[in-house]
Amino acid sequence: MSLYPYGCLEQKISKAVALRDRALWKERMRELPAYLDGEGLLKYFPLMRTGSDVLTAYVMAIAHEAGFEIPAALRDRMAEGLAGFAEGRIRRSSDLATADLAVRKVAAVEALSRYGKSKAALLASVAVEPHLWPTSAVIDWIGLLKRTADIPDRAKKLAAAQQILRSRLNLQGTAMGFSTERADGLWWLMVSPDVNAVRTLLAATDLEGWKEDAPRIARGALGRMKQGHWDTTTANAWGTLAFEKFSAAFEKAEVSGKTTASLGSKSSSVTWGYWETPGGGTVRFDWPDRKETLALGHEGGGAPWATVQALAAVPLRKPFSSGYRIKKTVTAVEKKVKSFWSRGDVVRVLLEVEAQSDMTWVVLSDPIPAGSAVIAVGLEPGRGKNAGRAQEAYVERAFEACRFYYRYVPKGTWRTGYTLRLNNEGTFQMPPTRAEALYAPEMFGEIPNPTLSVNP
Template sequence: ISRYGGFDGRLLSSITIEPNLWPTSAVIDWFNIVERTPDLPDRAGRMQEAEQILRSRLNFQGTTMGFSTERRDFLWWLLVSTDGNAARALLSLMDSPAWREDIPRMARGALGRQLRGRWDTTVANAWGVLAMEKFSMAFEREPVSGTATASIGGRSQSLDWSSNPKGRVFDYAWPNQRAELTVRSGGTGKPWVTIQSLAAIPLKEPFSSGYRIKKAMAPVEQQAQGSWSKGDIIRVRLEIEAQSDMTWVVVSDPIPAGASILGTGLGRDSRLATRGEKREGWVWPVFEERSFEGLRSYYEYVPKGSFALEYTMRLNSEGAFQMPATRVEAMYSPEMLGEIPNETIRVSPAR
C-alpha cells in the first residue's frame, strides 16, 4: 500500500513498533514503509533506527556479505530467504546517501551468495535481477573503454578494455621497501578493482578472518603417558566456528610425516580404532581426502555457527615433526579463512 501512496501513517498507532525484534525481511519492509510515508510521526528517527538495525546485522568478510541473523531469517513458509533479504536490502538502500560507499560491497556480496549461478529461491532470483539492474543504472551507466594502468615499485602493467572486456589479474612481487600502488583508468566508465595481498609469513598465533579453529589431540592407544611413541594412535578433534554462511569450504589439517589416517579401509587399517569418532553440526562433507599429507574435507555449504569433526591417525615414524598450519578456507572467497599453528610433535622409538 505504501508503494502506491495509499498508506495512512496514523494506522501504526495501534501496534507496538519494535523492529529490533523482527526478522531482517520485516525490518526491510519497515524501512520501505517509513521511507514512503512522509506523514509518519517521528519519521526521521524511525528511518535512522531501521538503518542502524540493518547495518548492525550486516556482516562483511572481504568480498562476501551475510547477516548475523541468517539462521532465523529463512522463513520458507513466507517465501522469504536470506538471499532474497540481501537483494532487497541492496535495492532498498541504494538511494540512501549514508549507504553510498557500502552499496558496491553489498552488490559484490549479493552476487557472491549465488550457488551454481543462481540464488536460493525463485523469489530471491527475481529480487536479485531487479537489484542488479538498478545497481547497473546507478553505478555502471557508462560502458568501460580505454586503458587501465596499475603500477607499484617502478613496475607497471596495462589493460586494454577492448581486447579484455572481462578484465584480468595483475601480479606484482612484494617491493623491497614501502611503495605506493597506483591504479588509473583512462577512458569512459568506472571499472571496479579488487586488491589482494599475499605473503608467506610464519604463523605464530591463531588467525581468524571469518573462521575460528580449535584443535585437540587425545590418545586412543599410548605406550607412555605424556609422550608419543611410534605406533601410538591419536584421535584429532577440530572445532570450527563460521562467522557467516559460505559455499565450498575446505578444512585442511596436516599430519606428521610417515603417519597414516585410519578409516581408509586399506592394509594395516583398524576399524576398531576409529570407533567413537564424532561429527557435530549441520554440515556434511561432499568429499574427504585422507592422504599421507593430512586430512582435507570439502563442504558444499557451511552455515554460520559451529561444527566439529574428528579423525584418527597412527604414528609410524620416530623423530621431531614440524607441520604447517591447520587451515579453513572458503575456496572461492580466499579472504575468508582461519589458521592455527601446529606445535612440533616428537615421537620416540616404540617401547
C-alpha cells in the same frame, strides 16, 4: 566460492548462485527432493529428520532473485510448507532460545511474495512492529510490502519501513554500517551485517527514493569485503546478485580506453575493449624494496572498478583462538614400528574443542594425509559420556579432511574423533585444523599440524 569446501544445502545453493552456474544449479535441483521433509520444508542435510523454515525461505528467495528455476512441484510443496509455518499449522522451534518467531514468519511470507503467494492473512499472528525488529526483518518487510497488494495502508507502511531502514544506515565516506549492527548478527537465522548491507543495496536499486544513495551503498558494501569476499556464503550469494542488479541500473556506460597502475618506477596497463580485455584484467607487482605509492589512472570512457589486494604468505606457527580453542591428540592403534609411522598403520585422532559462546552451525575440519582413509568416526566405545553437549548433525569424510558439522554448539567443551588408516608413504604438510562458525566466521580457532612422515 568455487573452492568453498563445506557441503550443507545452503552452501551448495549459495555456491551455485554466487558463481551464476546454471549447470550447478540444475544439479542441486535434481538433489532437492532428498532434502524435503514431510511438511515441505528443506533440511540442511538429507538424513536430518525435520526441515527448516529459515532455509526454505532463503532458497526460495535467492532462487527468485537470481532468476533460477525451482521445479514447479517442489516449489509448490515448499510454498505450502512456508504458508503452513506462517499460519501456525506447522511448528518449528528456533535453534536459539529467543523470541524470533515474528522475524522468521516475515521472512517466510517475503519469500512467498516473490511467487505471488503472499496475502495479508498470513501475517495475522505477527505483531507488526518494524521499529523493534532487526534490520534483516525490516528489509524483508519492505520487500513484502512491495509485492503484497491486500495489506491495509500498504503505501504508508512502506514509506515508514524505508524511513526506519534509512535511519539505521550509517554512510561515512566509503564506509557503510548500521546503528543496530551489534544486534544484527542473527547467525542462527543465517543473517549477518554483511547480508543486510548487500540486501540493502538490492532494495535501494529497486526503490525510486533511494537512487541517489545506491552508489554510496554499493561502495560501502564493497568496503565491507575482507580478502575479496563478504563474511558468509549467504552474503556472497546475495552480494553477487546485488551488484549484478546495480551494474545493470547504474553502470550502463561501456568502459573503453586504458587503465594504468604504477608502483614506483614500474607500471602496467589494462586496455579495455571487445578485442582486448572486456572483462577486465589483473596487474601484479612484486613487493618493492622500500615504501612506494600505488597510482591508478584511467583514460577513456566509463568508470571501471579497481580492487587492490596485498598478498603475503604467513604460516600458522602456534594455536590461534577467536572463539574456539582446539586440542588435538594423535595415538597409535596399530603401528608396525614403534619409532615411526609406516604405510598401513592405524591412527586414532581425538579432537577437543572449547567454545567461548553458544553458536549454531559450527564445522570442525581436520585435514588428513593424501590417500588416507577414515575408517571410523566418533569417540571410542565407553567414552561417549565425555563427548560434551554438542551433537554432530553430519560427518563428511572427504578426501582431504574429516569434517564434523554441528547444528548447535553450546558454550563449553566437546570432544569427538576418528580412526584413520595411513595408505600412502611420503612426507605430508597439512593445513591447520580449524573450527569455524559458518554464519559468524569471525568465530573460529586454528592449530597448526606438524609435518607427517610415513615410511613404506
